[in-house]
Amino acid sequence: MSTTGRGEVAAILGYGNQGAAHALNLRDSGRRVIVGARPGRGAEARAKEAGFEVFTPAEAAARADVIAMLVPDEAVPDAWATVGPAIPSGACLVFAHGFNLLYGALDVRSDADVVLVAPTGPGRVLRQVYERGDGLPAYLAVHQDGSGRAWQRAEDYAEWLGCARARLWRTTVREETEVDLFGEQTVLCGGMNELVTAAWRRWWRPATRRRSPTSECVHQLKFLADLLHERGVSGLRQGISGTALxxxxxxxxxxIGPASREAMKTMLEEIRSGAFAKELAGEVAAGRPTILRETARAAAHPMEAARRRALGLPEA
Ligand SMILES: NC(=O)c1ccc[n+]([C@@H]2O[C@H](COP(=O)([O-])OP(=O)(O)OC[C@H]3O[C@@H](n4cnc5c(N)ncnc54)[C@H](OP(=O)(O)O)[C@@H]3O)[C@@H](O)[C@H]2O)c1
Incomplete structure (x- = not known):
């Protein structure tokens, strides 16, 4: 049980997916929590509605001992221009992803601690699991140890989040960042979304009015993912039919043939060299044209309408 930081103020900067869960879990763990949000935006209103005192991100940082930087990764460099100079002496800065610590070249005062506390799931799940008395495991790393007790402060923060009820793994900023990016690009987001869309498209011919493969390509994925999560690949294989096996x-x-394996190798090299981070910074600076184009295309894809029909949802 953590004994440090009893009277400390924790500032949560960014009240979004992670920020809301961190603020609520820390408050329920008996911490004094304030929120930093941009005036007049949705996050400010949501945090006030949840009963938090809200300041601008820089004002909140200036009032705190522990500061969690939970604005989107691509917004951190901009936000840092005002937050960085406001960090008080001896503060502990918490990041939930190492991206900007590894690639962002943030200028942090030397007497501050900078730690990574990365829960292994979305904020919604982090909150739900905490509310039922459990915790999500988290990765911890120390980027800068200004006080000499940065590891302890990272562990304290993870305890307030509820993650110490599960498991805490010590890692490095580089390892957490590279594994996270590689996983989301190859499997969790990039790979999975392209795979289900390509399989759906190969089967679906509207003119034939044949059964939509939405069920096989999308919905059943959850059941198989649950099996994989619980039992691993060989356990999953014991839980499927002989034909499926x-x-x-x-x-x-x-x-997933030679071309895919070669692409994964190149993607890992781009992550490790910083080329991906540089490309993302260019995308953000240009107004996110690729993200906007591709998300609009996916929303208009016939698979989306088929999914809604299969679930009996109204048309978008
Ligand atoms: N999402 C996940 O599942 C997950 C999991 C583990 C770790 N993380 C990490 O957690 C961190 C936060 O990610 P997130 O997904 O929680 O972010 P998010 O939900 O996309 O955004 C957080 C909030 O930041 C605010 N914001 C945007 N730009 C800002 C700026 N320039 N200055 C101040 N506030 C700004 C937005 O509110 P307004 O627009 O209303 O101001 C938004 O509500 C990231 O480092 C991410 O990698 C995320």
Whole structure:
């Protein structure tokens, strides 16, 4: 049980996916919490409605002992221009992802602690799990140890979040960042979304009015992902039919063939060299054209309408 930081003020900068969960969990763990949000925006209103005292991000940082930087990664460099100079002496800065610590070249005063406390799931889940008395595991790392007790402060923060009820893994900023980016690009987001869309498109021919493959390509993914989560690949294989098993072991490597493996190698090199981070900074500076184009295209994709029909939802 943490004994440090009893009277400390924690400022949560950014009241979004992670920020709201951090603020609520810390408050329920008996911390004094204030929120930093841009005036007149949605996050400010949501934090006030939840009963938090809200300041601008720089004002909140100036009043705090522990400062969690939970604005989107791509917004951190801009936000840092006002937050950085406001950091008080001896403060502990908490990041939930190492991206800007590894690539951002943030100028942080030397007497501050800078730590990574990265919960292994979205904020909504972090909050739900905390409310039922459990915790999400988290990765911890120390980027800068100004006080000589940065590891302890990272562990304290993880305890307030509820993560110490599960597991805390010590890692490095580089490792957490590279693993996170590689996982989301190859499997969790990039790989999975392209895979289900390509499979759906290969099957679906509106003119034939055949059964939509939405169920097979999208909905059942959750059940199989749950099996994978609980039992691993070999446990999952024990839980599927013999036919599915033979299809898996005889065909899977054709889907993820040499071209995909080569692409993963290149993607990992781009992450490690910083080329991906540089490309993302260019995308943000240009007004996010790729993100806007591709998200609009996905929203208009016929698979989306089929999904809504399959679930009996009204048309978008
Ligand atoms: N999402 C996840 O599942 C997850 C999981 C683990 C770690 N993380 C990490 O947690 C951190 C926060 O990510 P998130 O997904 O929680 O962010 P988010 O929900 O996308 O955004 C957080 C809030 O930041 C505010 N904001 C945007 N730009 C800002 C700026 N320039 N200055 C001040 N506030 C600004 C936005 O509110 P307004 O527009 O209303 O101001 C928004 O509500 C990131 O480092 C991320 O990598 C995320």
């Amino acid at each position: 033979y299809g898996d072991v005889s065909r899977g490597a054709r889907v």
